[in-house]
Amino acid sequence: MKLTGAEIIIECLKEQGVKEVFGYPGGAALNIYDALYKHQNEIKHYLTSHEQHASHAADGYARASGKVGVVFTTSGPGATNIVTGIATAYMDSVPVVAITGQVPTNLLGKDSFQEVDITGITMPITKHNFIVKDVNVLADTIRRAFEIAQSGRPGPVLVDVCKDVTAAYAEYEKKEPKKIKKKVFATQEEIEKAIELINSSQRPFICSGGGVISSEASEELIQFAEKINAPVATTLMGVGGFPSTHPNYTGLVGMHGSRASNYAVSHCDLLIAVGARFSDRVISKVDRFAPNAKIIHIDIDPAEIDKNVSTDIALIGDVKQILKILVENVQKKTITDWIEMIYEWKKNYPLSYPQDGKLHPQYVVERISALTNNDAIITTEVGQNQIWAAQFYKYQRPRQFISSGGLGTMGYGLGAAIGAKIARPDKVVIDIAGDGSFRMNCGELATAVHYNIPVIVALLNNGVLGMVRQWQDLFYGKRFSQTTLDRPPDFVKLADAYGALGIRVTSPDEVDGAILKALEAGRPTVIDFVIDKDEKALPIVPPGAPIDEIID
Numbered sequence: 001m002k003l004t005g006a007e008i009i010i011e012c013l014k015e016q017g018v019k020e021v022f023g024y025p026g027g028a029a030l031n032i033y034d035a036l037y038k039h040q041n042e043i044k045h046y047l048t049s050h051e052q053h054a055s056h057a058a059d060g061y062a063r064a065s066g067k068v069g070v071v072f073t074t075s076g077p078g079a080t081n082i083v084t085g086i087a088t089a090y091m092d093s094v095p096v097v098a099i100t101g102q103v104p105t106n107l108l109g110k111d112s113f114q115e116v117d118i119t120g121i122t123m124p125i126t127k128h129n130f131i132v133k134d135v136n137v138l139a140d141t142i143r144r145a146f147e148i149a150q151s152g153r154p155g156p157v158l159v160d161v162c163k164d165v166t167a168a169y170a171e172y173e174k175k176e177p178k179k180i181k182k183k184v185f186a187t188q189e190e191i192e193k194a195i196e197l198i199n200s201s202q203r204p205f206i207c208s209g210g211g212v213i214s215s216e217a218s219e220e221l222i223q224f225a226e227k228i229n230a231p232v233a234t235t236l237m238g239v240g241g242f243p244s245t246h247p248n249y250t251g252l253v254g255m256h257g258s259r260a261s262n263y264a265v266s267h268c269d270l271l272i273a274v275g276a277r278f279s280d281r282v283i284s285k286v287d288r289f290a291p292n293a294k295i296i297h298i299d300i301d302p303a304e305i306d307k308n309v310s311t312d313i314a315l316i317g318d319v320k321q322i323l324k325i326l327v328e329n330v331q332k333k334t335i336t337d338w339i340e341m342i343y344e345w346k347k348n349y350p351l352s353y354p355q356d357g358k359l360h361p362q363y364v365v366e367r368i369s370a371l372t373n374n375d376a377i378i379t380t381e382v383g384q385n386q387i388w389a390a391q392f393y394k395y396q397r398p399r400q401f402i403s404s405g406g407l408g409t410m411g412y413g414l415g416a417a418i419g420a421k422i423a424r425p426d427k428v429v430i431d432i433a434g435d436g437s438f439r440m441n442c443g444e445l446a447t448a449v450h451y452n453i454p455v456i457v458a459l460l461n462n463g464v465l466g467m468v469r470q471w472q473d474l475f476y477g478k479r480f481s482q483t484t485l486d487r488p489p490d491f492v493k494l495a496d497a498y499g500a501l502g503i504r505v506t507s508p509d510e511v512d513g514a515i516l517k518a519l520e521a522g523r524p525t526v527i528d529f530v531i532d533k534d535e536k537a538l539p540i541v542p543p544g545a546p547i548d549e550i551i552d
Contacts, residue, residue: 005135006035006166009099012142013043016177018070020061020422022046022054024081026074028101028114031166033072046422046451049443051078053415055085056441058096060416062089063402064377065423066216068149069096075103076114079160080121084409087125089156091406092237093214095149096156099142104164105133118160127155135168143175150180153301154214182215184317184325185302191325194296194313197270199331201294203338204230205268207253207282210237210405211275211299211319213398218242220323221274229333231342233261235276236390239401244394245374250342251351254282255541256387259349259550262541264342265290266548272296275319278308279406288546298322349552351391359508361385361460364529365392368430368458371515376428377402377420381413381437383467385460387537389432411440417455418448428456428519435461435485442491445498448524456518457526459491464533473534474551475542484533495526504528 003011009032013021021043025033036045048054051073058069069089073079079100089096102108103115119129128148130141138161145157198204212221218241225232225248232242233253242249251258253265265271271293276282278297283289289309297304297311298319305314315322353362365388368376374394380386380403395401402420404412417431438459448455460466465483472480495502501521503514505528518525539552 001172002169003172004031004035004166005138005161005168005170006031008135008139008170008172009142009161009166010035010039010043011172011174012139013070015143015174016068016146018043018068020044020046021070021072022048022057022419023072024048024051024054024074024078026078026101026114028075028103028163029072029078031163032099032101032161045072046418046447048415048447051081052085052411053441053444055082055096055098056088056412056415057419059085059089059094060379060402060419061423062094062096063416064399064420066399067423068146069094069419071096071098073098074101074114075118076116079118080116083121083125086122086156086158088404088407088409088412090125092404093154093210094156095154097145097149098156098158100158100160101166102131102160102162105162106164108162119158122158125156126158129158129160131160131162132165133162135165135170138165138170139172143177147178147180182318182321184321186315186317186322190313190315194315195326195329197294197296197313198228198272198326201270202335203267203269204228205264205271206230206232207235207265207271207273207276208232208238208241209235209274209276212238212241215275215300215319216398217275217320217323218398220320220327222246223327224323227327227332228330229335229339230272231264231339233257233264235279235282235405236403237405238276239390240395240398243396245396248339250346252390254547255284256391256537256539257541257547258351259539259552260342260345262547262550263345266546268293270294270296272298274298274323277304280308283309283547284541285544285546357508359506359511359529359531361388361529361531361535362392363508364458364460364511365389365432367511368432368515369393371512371519372428372430376430377424379403379413379417379420379429379431381431381433382408382410383434383437383465384470384535384537385432385434385437388460410437413437414441414444414455414457418444418453421453421455430456430458432458433460434466435459435463435491436465438491442494445495445500445524445526449499453524454522455524459526459528460531461491461528462531462533462535466535467537469533470536474540491526491528500524500526502526502528504530506530
């Protein structure tokens, strides 16, 4: 049957099982939105307050569900407003498809109204992008975008569609989506060498990254760690991929890593990195990272091998499939000296904070964890709030911790929380935020209220740009340049103005009541936890120092 390009886009989304999209309309996307109007009972569109947060919502939806998130925008500024969201998804390997309107083909390259070369702009931050100038290739392009976004190492794909293409007609025939194949590229010889290294190791240590979550490999990781009796640390992106209550869990690794994790890296004889990319926040001083260890790197992306850290054996392929092979073939380890040393470090160097009767953010996060039975989905903004959320909430499963790791995008959390709640309406969703980030995205309270999306913002309000101030305090001689936020708004009144519930907390004995009230409210809620401006996210490794030289 013959359909317009806009109708073809909608039909292709239906092929892929898309039920929700996020976006903001405009002139170049009018035909797409007109077609969407006719299918509003099949695909629900969520109109956000800003395109950037539409892209974050699509990202949060993808991370919480494991499905592809979809965002619509118009051309020009509409498209450029999602660049930060696309870069966020790219850095953290999140499958998002962005469909942007573009000026008609006869106006391309003429500095037309709201024209921008969005494919040129996003080329470095997408897995692939397309500009569609012919309606006859539109359907296959949309299908290809979804395939690319999900295959191998996931990531964002952008499809830019000229306005005349959305109005033109072409033959459309429904097709089933291609099944995404999970492949192992490592050779039998490489696998056997890795097994030999693991079997001969006396002090194995596992560093688990976001790839464990992307490949749905959490159960295999637990089986592997238990079989070789290895301690496990996670990168920030790996939080939730290994249960934080498991006795072998040592916490975060790297700049904000626990002493147990960082000491383990420095003393292990075998480091097994699983779906982790050895970012600078993990390795810090390269020539002092895992100095006594052989390194096995398991990853789907060959570009990550030997990029930041030289490895002894690389096993390239789907993490889940490779871990299955290892679990079946490695010897069960009964060594106890190493794991007892880890337990001793965990006992002697626990995460802690002052017990002085004051309201501390770490306590807030602990109480959120306890009162949600460690079962909520936690999104974060970026900065101290992000680290406290990663350290003090007890995550039990993958896709429970959602945060901008690679790009570190302030303003990410509320849009992501909205997307996550839409993806998982059965779960409590809480955005643990800082006041600096919340100023950037608070307009999305209007979105949450309008669609009755009962997300909770736990605002750790210290009146400063906390992490930047912390660095100024520790490394810049206490020269607090432009990090004090001594200005409006009153966040409780702001919540009320948007139609959300606002609660202020200034002492520890008010914490439980406020959290329970928010959980029972069934509506968007902001809890303004007023904390001291000099709270620190600790431990921290000074930039460029070895990861076992820790300030805590």
